Amino acid sequence: MRNKLALCWLIAATTASGQDLLAELEKQAPSENEYVSASFKGTRLVNGQTIETKGKGELEFIFAHRFGPLSSGAYELYGLDQAYVRLGLEYGITDRLGVGLGRNSEDKTMDAYLRYKLLRQQSGQGMPVSVTAFGIAGYKFSPRDEDAGYDIQSTDRLSYVGQLLIARKFSPALTLQLMPSFVHKNAVDPAIEKNNSAALGFGGRLKVTRSVALTTEYYYRFDVPSGNPYHNPVGFGIDIETGGHVFQLVMTNSRGLTERAFLTETNGDFFAGDISFGFNVTRTFQLSKQK
Amino acid sequence: MKRLFWMLIALAPGPLTAQKFISETSRVTFFSKATIEDIAAVNEKSIALFDAGSGDIAFSVPVKEFTFEKSLMREHFNEKYMETEKYPKATFQGKVTGYSLSATGPQPARAAGKLTVHGVTRDVEVAGTLEVKGDRLLLAAKFMVTLEDYKVKRPQVLWKNIAEAVEVTVDFTFKPNEK
Numbered sequence: 001m002r003n004k005l006a007l008c009w010l011i012a013a014t015t016a017s018g019q020d021l022l023a024e025l026e027k028q029a030p031s032e033n034e035y036v037s038a039s040f041k042g043t044r045l046v047n048g049q050t051i052e053t054k055g056k057g058e059l060e061f062i063f064a065h066r067f068g069p070l071s072s073g074a075y076e077l078y079g080l081d082q083a084y085v086r087l088g089l090e091y092g093i094t095d096r097l098g099v100g101l102g103r104n105s106e107d108k109t110m111d112a113y114l115r116y117k118l119l120r121q122q123s124g125q126g127m128p129v130s131v132t133a134f135g136i137a138g139y140k141f142s143p144r145d146e147d148a149g150y151d152i153q154s155t156d157r158l159s160y161v162g163q164l165l166i167a168r169k170f171s172p173a174l175t176l177q178l179m180p181s182f183v184h185k186n187a188v189d190p191a192i193e194k195n196n197s198a199a200l201g202f203g204g205r206l207k208v209t210r211s212v213a214l215t216t217e218y219y220y221r222f223d224v225p226s227g228n229p230y231h232n233p234v235g236f237g238i239d240i241e242t243g244g245h246v247f248q249l250v251m252t253n254s255r256g257l258t259e260r261a262f263l264t265e266t267n268g269d270f271f272a273g274d275i276s277f278g279f280n281v282t283r284t285f286q287l288s289k290q291k
Numbered sequence: 292m293k294r295l296f297w298m299l300i301a302l303a304p305g306p307l308t309a310q311k312f313i314s315e316t317s318r319v320t321f322f323s324k325a326t327i328e329d330i331a332a333v334n335e336k337s338i339a340l341f342d343a344g345s346g347d348i349a350f351s352v353p354v355k356e357f358t359f360e361k362s363l364m365r366e367h368f369n370e371k372y373m374e375t376e377k378y379p380k381a382t383f384q385g386k387v388t389g390y391s392l393s394a395t396g397p398q399p400a401r402a403a404g405k406l407t408v409h410g411v412t413r414d415v416e417v418a419g420t421l422e423v424k425g426d427r428l429l430l431a432a433k434f435m436v437t438l439e440d441y442k443v444k445r446p447q448v449l450w451k452n453i454a455e456a457v458e459v460t461v462d463f464t465f466k467p468n469e470k
Contacts, residue, residue, distance in 0.1 A: 021340045021349035022384040028313070028338055034355060034379075038370040055362025095362070123376075172376045210371045210444075241371075243452065244363060286361040 033126030039169040040177075042246045043090060043098075043115075044280050045203045046217040046235030047254055047262045048179060051132040051167040053117050054092030057288030062088040062102070064280040066255040071273035079276055086257035091287075096120075104257045108141035111258045121169060134163040138260045156187035161259035163201075173207040181219065183263050192227045199232075199263050205239065213239040215248070219263055233266040248280040312428055312465035314339040319352050319461050321436070323454040330364060330453065332357040339463050343428065346388055348402060350463065352381040372443050372453075378410040387430070390421040397422040402432060408441040419461070428465040433458065 040050040043060065054060055064086045068079030076082060088102030088111075096117040103110050113136035121130040140157045160183070167177035179201030188195055203217035215237040224230075235252030253268030254261070255276055268274030317337040323330040334357045339350035354375045359365045369375040385404015403416040419432030437456040438445060445453050 021342065021347050022351070022382060025338060025340050025349050025351050025382075028340070036376075037355075038366050055366075058362060092362075172370075172374070210374075243367075243446075284363050286363065289360050 033122035033124045036121040036123055036130070036169050039121070039130060039167050039175045040205055040215075041213055041239045041241050042248065042280075042282055044248060044282075045177065045205070045215055046237045046248070046250050046252055047233060047257065048201060048203070048217055048219070048259065049115070049132075049134050049163065049165055050177065051117065051130045051165045053096055053098045053115055053132065054090055054284070055286075056092050056095045057286060058092045059285045059287050060090045061283045061285070062086070062090065062280060063282075064088070064257050064278065066106075066252070066257060066276050066278035068255075069253075069268055069274040069276050071275070084255050084257065102258070104261070106256045106258075106261055109138050109256075109258050109261065110141065111136055111138045113137070121167070129166050129168045131167075132165040134161075134165055136161050136259050138258050152187075159183065159185040159260040161263065163259070174204065176202075176204040178202060179219070181259070181263060183260060185260065185264070192225055192229060193264065194223075194225060197224070197264060198222045211241045215239055215250075221263070229267075230264060231266045231269055233262045234270050244284050246280075246282045248282075250278045250280070251275050252278060310342055310344040311468040312341040312343060313468040314341075314350070314463050315427070315466040316464045317350075317462065319357075319459070321357075321457045321459045323457040325452050325454045327452045330359065332359045332364075332368070334358070337463075339430075339465070340468065341387070341428065341430065341463075341465050343392055346386045346390075348387050348404070348430075349384045350382065350461070354379060354381055372438075372445075373409055378408075381406075381408045383407070383415075385415075387421065392423055395423065397429075397431075400430075406436075408436065409443050411441040413440060426467055430463045430465065431461065433460045435459070 040052050043050055043052050066084045068076050068082035070078045072079050084104065084106040086102050086104040088100060090098055090100035092098050098115045100113045113134065115132055115134045117130065117132045119127055119129060119131040121127055138159045145152055161181060163179055163181045165177060165179050167175055169175045181199045181201060183197045185195055199219045199221045201217060201219040205213045205215045207213040218234045219232055221232055231253060233252065233254040235250050237248050237250035240247040253270040253274050254266040256262045256265060268276065317335060317339065319334045319337050321332055334352060336356035337350055337352040341348045354373050355369055357368065383404060383406050385402050387400050387402045390398055390400040397420040399418065400421040401416060401418055405412050406415045417432050417434040419430060422429040435456045436459050
């Protein structure tokens with residue numbers, strides 16, 4: 001008995017030597033899987049959305065521009081004479097649920113959307129991807145009732161897009177994203193379009209410095225009717241972050257800034273030089289304090 | 292048998308016969324005072340071990356757990372400045388000296404050792420206080436950390452939002468480590 005006690009005392013005395021306190025501490029640390037943050041710099045990749053949501057109480061003002069195509073030549077100053085604008089606001093109701101509103105001059109479209117982060121990527125052995133569900137409704141004010149050429153109903157002006165955004169941050173620099181998308185338009189010209197259509201998007205960003213990242217995005221449209229004059233949207237961009245601002249400079253064949261417009265009505269043929277310069281500028285305001 | 296009884300008495304833990312302590316609560320904060328905005332952050336997820344006999348101490352701060360007033364600050368802090376994915380923890384390992392376990396009330400103490408922040412380890416010496424309260428030990432310290440020393444880059448142009456040195460406070464309550 002005495003020997004056992006002496007042994008215990010000896011063990012206690014030697015482990016108390018303290019040299020490896022830090023190593024011992026690491027063993028105490030709960031090795032829980034942490035959520036991965038900042039997969040992208042902002043909520044927009046090029047034209048479309050990322051898995052990112054605004055933090056609770058954050059209000060983001062988004063000001064986006066798409067100029068005319070470079071192929072329009074010197075007369076249009078390579079597209080700079082024409083521009084479509086979208087002004088938008090997005091608010092974080094919780095860290096995972098966001099709501100947004102916007103107005104795009106292209107087709108005079110009002111849009112409203114919700115996004116919800118369903119799954120959050122974790123480090124280590126945890127959840128491998130982040131998944132955000134995104135749903136947007138758009139209302140085209142163009143054309144005017146009297147200019148439509150037929151008895152246009154207000155329901156004809158509506159369209160809906162649902163997306164699942166699936167992203168994985170492979171390293172602090174590289175994030176890739178997949179975007180299965182579904183579009184429903186209430187009214188279409190059946191010669192060139194269907195009411196329901198699907199597309200699959202691929203995209204990613206590569207951070208080159210801690211404030212600058214390169215981005216790209218491409219959507220492949222499935223089962224497009226043969227008379228359809230539109231193209232698959234593609235875009236490349238540079239994200240530049242300075243404090244509360246993110247500047248995204250982009251080159252894309254799409255000029256629409258809402259999901260319906262760029263997914264199903266991209267006019268430009270990228271390989272024929274129908275590439276437009278554009279930018280998204282965001283400014284984030286914290287309206288309510290965290291915690 | 293009688294001898295065993297006396298041995299047990301001798302080994303029985305009374306107030307502060309314990310030598311090894313583990314953190315019960317922790318609060319690490321930093322404060323950056325700059326022209327445009329003050330930035331404050333709090334972290335209550337740190338853990339620490341303290342050997343009151345030898346004075347050896349170690350603590351580990353999970354950098355990601357600092358909370359800020361603005362969630363964008365937290366993102367920038369982790370993503371742009373601390374590179375938290377690369378360097379998830381800030382640690383200190385060293386020795387506390389100049390205290391007596393029999394004294395009551397807060398008493399001044401010094402801690403010297405290695406502070407690791409943003410993957411950079413430096414020798415530091417900080418002044419703080421130690422207080423014995425029942426079977427608990429309270430340790431507190433306040434010191435300045437110069438960001439450049441730890442290769443934390445500050446933005447060069449555009450905004451003067453971050454101070455050159457931030458004030459760090461460390462507050463730990465220790466309980467006897469029964470293990």
